[in-house]
Amino acid sequence: MNGRHALEARGLCLTYPGGIEALRGVDLSVEESSFVSIVGPSGCGKSTLLKAVAGLVPITSGTLTVGRGAEGRSAVAFVFQSPTLLTWRTVLGNVALPTELGRRPQGFDARRARELLSLVGLDEFADRFPTELSGGMQMRVSLARALITDPRIMLLDEPFGALDDLTRQRLNEDLHRIWQRDRWTALFVTHNVSEAVYLSDRVVVMSRRPGRIVADVSVNLPLPRTPDCRAEQAFGEIVREIGARLREEA
Amino acid sequence: MRPRFAAMARSAFPPVALFLVFVLAWHAATVAFAIPAFILPGPADVFRAAAANAGRLASATALTAIAAFAGFCASVVIGCLIGFAFSQWPIVRNGCYPYAIFLQTVPIVAIAPLIIIWFGTGLQSVILVSFIVSLFPMITNATAGLTTLHRDLLDLFRLYGATRGQVLLKLRLPAAVPFVIAGAKTSSGMSVIGAIVGEFFAGYGAQRYGLGYLITLTSGQLKTAYLFAAVLCSTLLGLVTFGAVSVAGNAILRRWFSHQTHG
Numbered sequence: 001m002n003g004r005h006a007l008e009a010r011g012l013c014l015t016y017p018g019g020i021e022a023l024r025g026v027d028l029s030v031e032e033s034s035f036v037s038i039v040g041p042s043g044c045g046k047s048t049l050l051k052a053v054a055g056l057v058p059i060t061s062g063t064l065t066v067g068r069g070a071e072g073r074s075a076v077a078f079v080f081q082s083p084t085l086l087t088w089r090t091v092l093g094n095v096a097l098p099t100e101l102g103r104r105p106q107g108f109d110a111r112r113a114r115e116l117l118s119l120v121g122l123d124e125f126a127d128r129f130p131t132e133l134s135g136g137m138q139m140r141v142s143l144a145r146a147l148i149t150d151p152r153i154m155l156l157d158e159p160f161g162a163l164d165d166l167t168r169q170r171l172n173e174d175l176h177r178i179w180q181r182d183r184w185t186a187l188f189v190t191h192n193v194s195e196a197v198y199l200s201d202r203v204v205v206m207s208r209r210p211g212r213i214v215a216d217v218s219v220n221l222p223l224p225r226t227p228d229c230r231a232e233q234a235f236g237e238i239v240r241e242i243g244a245r246l247r248e249e250a
Numbered sequence: 251m252r253p254r255f256a257a258m259a260r261s262a263f264p265p266v267a268l269f270l271v272f273v274l275a276w277h278a279a280t281v282a283f284a285i286p287a288f289i290l291p292g293p294a295d296v297f298r299a300a301a302a303n304a305g306r307l308a309s310a311t312a313l314t315a316i317a318a319f320a321g322f323c324a325s326v327v328i329g330c331l332i333g334f335a336f337s338q339w340p341i342v343r344n345g346c347y348p349y350a351i352f353l354q355t356v357p358i359v360a361i362a363p364l365i366i367i368w369f370g371t372g373l374q375s376v377i378l379v380s381f382i383v384s385l386f387p388m389i390t391n392a393t394a395g396l397t398t399l400h401r402d403l404l405d406l407f408r409l410y411g412a413t414r415g416q417v418l419l420k421l422r423l424p425a426a427v428p429f430v431i432a433g434a435k436t437s438s439g440m441s442v443i444g445a446i447v448g449e450f451f452a453g454y455g456a457q458r459y460g461l462g463y464l465i466t467l468t469s470g471q472l473k474t475a476y477l478f479a480a481v482l483c484s485t486l487l488g489l490v491t492f493g494a495v496s497v498a499g500n501a502i503l504r505r506w507f508s509h510q511t512h513g
Contacts, residue, residue: 056405078409084402088424088506100420101410129506149410 006032006153006185007053011062013210014045014052022048024210025062032067033183037196039242040206041250046189047081049211050155053187054078067152067185077151079159083138085130085145091117092126095144109148116144119178136167143175147182156188160195172198173227180224193242197235198225205245215245291475296482299475306464311483314445314460317373318491321380322441326434328381329388336389337396337422354386358444362451376448376460383444387436395429396422428507431499438495442488461487 012026022045030036038046051057053066054076066075077098085094095113099106117123120140130138139159146154160168172195179186179199190196196203197219205215219238221229229235273293279285280292287295300307332350336343362379369375400421407417449462459467461484468477 051405054405054409056408076409078406080402080406082402084406086403086421086424088427097420098410101407101412101416103411103413131507 021210037200045211077146295475300479317376318445325384333392371452375452379448380444384437384441391433395426
């Protein structure tokens with residue numbers, strides 16, 4: 001594997017035990033520190049691809065190479081569609097959860113959890129319970145939890161799909177800011193083309209099931225992206241281009 | 251606190267009003283149709299009987315409450331343990347579940363005499379009957395709670411290499427708590443029924459008796475007003491037990507699972 005690639009899939013096929021063929025021949029290389037979004041029709045296997053990268057579902061054939069985490073860093077973190085928080089733990093306890101898991105857990109790291117909570121703008125909510133928080137705030141907690149192991153690759157499976165547009169944009173801006181700071185590699189699944197363009201270096205389009213990659217669009221907009229860049233002409237053109245490719249598949 | 255109290259008062263009004271209407275209609279019926287008191291005593295007769303036998307009723311209610319509470323506690327503990335075994339070892343569940351259903355379907359009135367034969371009369375037999383009657387909802391709820399799939403949460407735990415023990419301690423056991431509470435609510439009411447049924451067959455000896463025995467005794471002597479008072483005490487005991495478990499359970503749910511406080 002090329003050293004600059006954080007992950008590489010070649011001819012990746014995945015059929016579920018029930019016989020559903022989710023992915024057929026996915027070729028995808030993701031450069032270290034880049035932000036790649038995946039868009040595609042509903043049920044095209046986007047989430048499956050993410051779960052395969054996370055090692056949560058086994059691949060059927062082809063190759064999938066995922067860069068290891070450096071010493072003291074985990075390889076991947078996953079942000080799910082729903083916040084998946086434990087309601088009986090405080091916000092702080094939820095963020096620190098990954099530090100308590102595994103054969104040799106590093107131990108509850110409250111200091112780091114607090115740092116991450118302030119990074120996502122929730123310093124004052126550390127001792128609250130998740131159900132006291134709005135959907136957008138819960139997603140921020142989920143994001144902070146994913147960051148606590150200092151992952152090399154962040155896998156985000158439509159994390160903002162359930163949020164209203166304004167909240168989604170705010171979270172996009174925060175996610176972008178954190179990515180600019182930490183530069184982990186991101187694989188981001190979404191239905192929202194504008195969100196994909198705003199966040200990404202590249203946007204790949206997947207076909208209908210069984211999924212494969214049918215378009216790979218570079219987003220050549222200057223970094224860091226400002227909230228206003230969404231109104232620029234170049235932004236709109238890229239969104240239209242991807243939207244057109246997506247309609248061909250849907 | 252004040253608005254909550256007002257809301258409670260508002261929600262309590264309809265059942266209280268209905269109760270008063272019912273008592274008045276009952277009284278009117280006994281007077282209008284001149285029904286003999288040994289068939290249907292009026293509310294005033296019942297009240298007089300209750301006042302005259304207040305001491306006995308109170309001690310009987312207390313004894314039944316002790317038996318029901320002990321049976322309920324045993325159900326909660328043993329039901330959770332069985333539910334845990336069922337959730338961890340499918341072979342145990344497959345092998346034992348049909349016999350657990352037996353607990354639910356067997357007419358307790360039919361096996362209560364057997365229990366007396368095996369364990370003698372006295373508190374232990376009454377507790378045992380109460381336990382048998384209230385065990386099943388605890389088993390099913392604890393099992394359901396521990397085997398419910400939390401797909402994304404399980405994926406999250408797997409992603410971080412959680413051990414089986416960590417999944418159990420940090421995910422499955424706490425996630426099962428709302429189920430266990432739901433089971434305890436059902437079970438609490440049934441434990442009172444079980445204790446009273448147990449007392450139909452087993453006394454405590456030495457002139458001490460619970461509501462079940464009092465009910466058989468008064469019905470045999472056609473002291474119908476007294477019987478009504480005993481039934482009323484049974485009902486109140488059931489309500490108080492269920493209410494106490496509900497209040498405690500809802501407090502836990504509100505604190506840690508605030509999305510599921512209904513019921």
